[in-house]
Amino acid sequence: MTTSPSYTAINPATGEEISHHEHTTDEQVADALQRSWTAYQAWGARPIEERAKIVGAIADLFAQRAKELGALATQEMGKPIEEATGEAAFCADIFRYYAEHGPKLAADTVLEETDEYRAVIERRPIGPLLGIMPWNYPFYQIARFVAPNLMLGNTILLKHAESVPGCALAVQEIMDAAGVPQGVYQNIFATHEQVSSLIEAPRLRGVSLTGSERAGAAVAQQAGAQLKKAVLELGGSDPYIVLSTADARQHARDALAIRLENTGQACNSNKRIIVHEDVYEEFLDEAISQIRALHPADPAAGEENAFGPLSSEKAADILVDQVQRAREAGATVHVGGERLERPGFYVSPAVITDIPVGSDIYYEEFFGPIVQIYRVSSDEEALELANDTQYGLGSSVYAVEEGRAEALARSLDAGMVGVNQQPPETESMPFGGVKRSGYGRELGPLGMDEFVNKRLYAVKK
Incomplete structure (x- = not known):
């Protein structure tokens, strides 16, 4: 090369x-x-x-x-x-x-x-x-x-x-x-x-x-x-907060579709998925199942259920190192996060849980197909976790109860906030953040x- x-x-x-x-x-x-x-x-x-x-x-x-x-x-x-x-x-x-x-x-x-x-x-x-x-x-x-x-x-x-x-x-x-x-x-x-x-x-x-x-x-x-x-x-290290949902498995599929866009290389991707314990297990199980079903492919082929390479060898090496440091810090890597033995810069998509809050790796941005999922037991805990970041680009919060998601969203420290949706990204909507x-x-x-x-x-x- x-x-x-x-x-x-x-x-x-x-x-x-x-x-x-x-x-x-x-x-x-x-x-x-x-x-x-x-x-x-x-x-x-x-x-x-x-x-x-x-x-x-x-x-x-x-x-x-x-x-x-x-x-x-x-x-x-x-x-x-x-x-x-x-x-x-x-x-x-x-x-x-x-x-x-x-x-x-x-x-x-x-x-x-x-x-x-x-x-x-x-x-x-x-x-x-x-x-x-x-x-x-x-x-x-x-x-x-x-x-x-x-x-x-x-x-x-x-x-x-x-x-x-x-x-x-x-x-x-x-x-x-x-x-x-x-x-x-x-x-x-x-x-x-x-x-x-x-x-x-x-x-x-x-x-x-x-x-x-x-x-x-x-x-x-x-x-x-x-x-x-x-x-x-x-x-960005945008929080994606699921307080409640009518279908945890469908919600997991929707969240992954957002996270894996551009092979996870987007500033405003939902990099930290925060899920209430009431729906956490089912959400996590579906996320792991969906990630396991993906296969590597040429991005020019347009295949379904496929993932492509990262943008460069440096990007791939950095991501693999981050996954390893998360594991060493005490996180659980359920699937993926490995450099593939094939031409190009392929890293298998990963699902990671339990990255210790306060660890160095917790505060880093994962710029690739890494799905971080966090379990919380209350809306207050979800808010505290969401705002515990040096970044402040986008954020979103979801709930089926009337007013619940909106109540939490008002306190999110970010430049863009979505309630029961991702912040709209259209030509007519402003884009930008706060903090770092x-x-x-x-x-x-x-x-x-x-x-x-x-x-x-x-x-x-």
């Missing part, structure tokens, strides 16, 4: 190299920032209705190319083919939402108006922005950052994950084909040092990162030193309220 510090795509199902791209040079990065700044002068001055037409064209192209984009994501990061195609199609919905609703969302808000005086809040662009995107949703993560900011009139420098260069280039092709003016959106294969230099550059006005806590902390520190706005979407899950919001109306100058404009008539 070939490895490289540059932008190299490796098929997770086979371990074979697909493509290799050299880093952007320092001179190219400097030129890209200059082009971004120059383009901003014209792009930000264009009527928002004109920008909306181009953003709408981007939506059309994502819809038209969803299958080919999905195949590319499956090849580069191992996403199951149907999920990958669905991700690309969802990007079309995001761009279309902002094309249609952006002009209203960015409209002036009147504060005071008389015959002699008028004061409004304008929502104006702030300039070139840097987006640092992850591999796990190689199109969706870009869409939710880029769509509202193109509508606002900001320009974009996009640094994607080193493992998905083909996806990065495909998005650039879509932007160009849709008529995005030169310099408004630019993909750069930047190094970490070049990212730091961009954040320090006066003409770069803000940075958005989706990724690890470590990367988020570094970017936040650099942006803070330059007094620049940052939006961070980091890790980051800060800021993307999608929905709040997605256009981050990298914007909310300018007071007062006129004496």
Whole structure:
């Protein structure tokens, strides 16, 4: 297997190299920032209705190319083919939402108006922005950052994950084909040092990162030193609380379907399933049975009852190590959690119970197909366990009794809360967290309220 510090795509199902791209040079990065700044002068001055037409064209192209984009994501990061195609199609919905609703969302808000005086809040662009995107949703993560900011009139420098260069280039092709003016959106294969230099550059006005806590902390520190706005979407260890249910086995199947999406590699996955003792045994038994029935397969094949590889060998090694450390801490591994003897980066899905609360491994995020199940004896215990995490991205709570789930949900310390459902993840609903899950919001109306100058404009008539 070939490895490289540059932008190299490796098929997770086979371990074979697909493509290799050299880093952007320092001179190219400097030129890209200059082009971004120059383009901003014209792009930000264009009527928002004109920008909306181009953003709408981007939506059309994502819809038209969803299958080919999905195949590319499956090849580069191992996403199951149907999920990958669905991700690309969802990007079309995001761009279309902002094309249609952006002009209203960015409209002036009147504060005071008389015959002699008028004061409004304008929502104006702030300039070139840097987006640092992850591999796990190689199109969706870009869409939710880029769509509202193109509508606002900001320009974009996009640094994607080193493992998905083909996806990065495909998005650039879509932007160009849709008529995005030169310099408004630019993909750069930047190094970490070049990212730091961009954040320090006066003409770069803000940075958005989706990724690890470590990367988020570094970017936040650099942006803070330059007094620049940052939006961070980091890790998660979302609680999924089952207080009561009419069918414990069906509820277990539903919970697993959520947990195993993208082979468990989602920030807002239901990583800690907390089940009341009244339904715990039946829930656990069904979860183990369902996991045992899964088999490894090529993610491009679209097989049922199958699981694919993790995104990289490093990801697989980390996950196997975490499972072993959980076992050493006293947890019970009922099934799975082992590296498979086959090409690619396959780790068998696992069900783990009894991870000791307070242990080091308890507070870690398992970024893969690991189902953690915890038993509680009361609603109060469930709430305490749910909030006992350094993260605060999403959460959900379920109960059949009227008002029971809602009563607990009001006290959940998270950026997104669902009652008898997962927090809705649509183009019109804001996404983001608290605590070490980051800060800021993307999608929905709040997605256009981050990298914007909310300018007071007062006129004496």
